[in-house]
Amino acid sequence: MEAVGADDNPDELGAVAAEPGPAGHGGTSAKPVWALLEEAVQLKMKGNAFYKEKNIRSAIGHYHRALLVLRGLDSSVMAPVKGFGPEKPPLTQDQELMLRNTQVDCYNNLSACLLQKQKVDYSRVLEYSLRVLQWQPGNVKALYRAGVATLEMGDAQEAKQYLTQVYREQPNDANVRERLQRAEEKLNRELQREKAMYRGMFSSSSKGATAERVNPPNTAGDGV
Numbered sequence: 001m002e003a004v005g006a007d008d009n010p011d012e013l014g015a016v017a018a019e020p021g022p023a024g025h026g027g028t029s030a031k032p033v034w035a036l037l038e039e040a041v042q043l044k045m046k047g048n049a050f051y052k053e054k055n056i057r058s059a060i061g062h063y064h065r066a067l068l069v070l071r072g073l074d075s076s077v078m079a080p081v082k083g084f085g086p087e088k089p090p091l092t093q094d095q096e097l098m099l100r101n102t103q104v105d106c107y108n109n110l111s112a113c114l115l116q117k118q119k120v121d122y123s124r125v126l127e128y129s130l131r132v133l134q135w136q137p138g139n140v141k142a143l144y145r146a147g148v149a150t151l152e153m154g155d156a157q158e159a160k161q162y163l164t165q166v167y168r169e170q171p172n173d174a175n176v177r178e179r180l181q182r183a184e185e186k187l188n189r190e191l192q193r194e195k196a197m198y199r200g201m202f203s204s205s206s207k208g209a210t211a212e213r214v215n216p217p218n219t220a221g222d223g224v
Contacts, residue, residue, distance in 0.1 A: 033073060033091065037098050040069040044106055051113060060113050063106040070099055070106075100135055107131045111145045125149040140169050148179060156186035 031039070047062030073091065091099065107128040114125050126149035132142035147162030163180040170176055 033095055036069055036073060037095060037102070040066040040102050041098070043069065044102055044109070047106070047109060051109065054116075056113050056116050060110060063110050063113070066102065067106050070103055073099055074103075104132050104136055104139065108139070108141050108145075111142070115145065115148070120152070122149040122152045126153070138165075140166055144176060144179075147183070151179060151183050151186075156183045156190070159183040160187065 043062045043066035047059045047066065050056075050059035050062060073095075075090070111125045111128045111132075114121055114128075125145055129142040129146040129149065132139050133146065136142070143162050144166045147159045147166065150156075150162065151159035160180065160183040163176060163183055166173075166176050167180055
């Protein structure tokens with residue numbers, strides 16, 4: 001399996017050219033469903049080429065355009081606006097698989113692009129990774145990037161959970177080990193600070209109680 005810590009190879013899953021589907025599956029839009037799916041795949045492939053050329057901005061643009069094409073075919077997206085515009089027939093099993101695979105690739109690749117930028121928007125990396133994980137909970141790349149994002153955002157506990165899942169799949173990946181170690185070290189530092197805080201609170205409380213016993217407060221019957 002490819003090392004998840006290396007973001008040099010955008011996902012290619014779903015890139016196989018689509019064959020024309022049977023008649024009647026084109027819906028009432030200007031383009032049939034298979035043509036729209038193929039258009040999205042081609043946009044993703046062009047995005048991959050730009051990514052390999054280190055043209056991150058153009059890659060991001062093509063991935064977003066691919067997702068926009070797929071948006072009109074995704075029943076989970078279009079269900080809330082049912083009744084507006086012509087309705088398309090349900091996708092076939094092959095079409096649904098191609099739709100999801102292309103969406104997963106685009107969101108995974110968008111995360112990879114964002115991690116290459118000089119100023120990384122980790123909240124967006126996490127958002128895209130979670131979209132992948134809602135369809136493919138065991139997607140190793142999405143788990144890794146979700147772990148990276150949550151670690152950089154300060155949530156070491158959540159990061160450890162993501163990265164531990166990745167480590168089980170790729171225990172020899174140096175990037176995974178390094179990030180997981182960082183998460184564990186951060187959690188350990190937080191635990192030590194918490195222990196020190198409680199020790200300080202207990203020590204202050206004990207000193208206060210001792211002082212009261214040595215110098216009891218004046219009562220109403222005491223002299224001045």
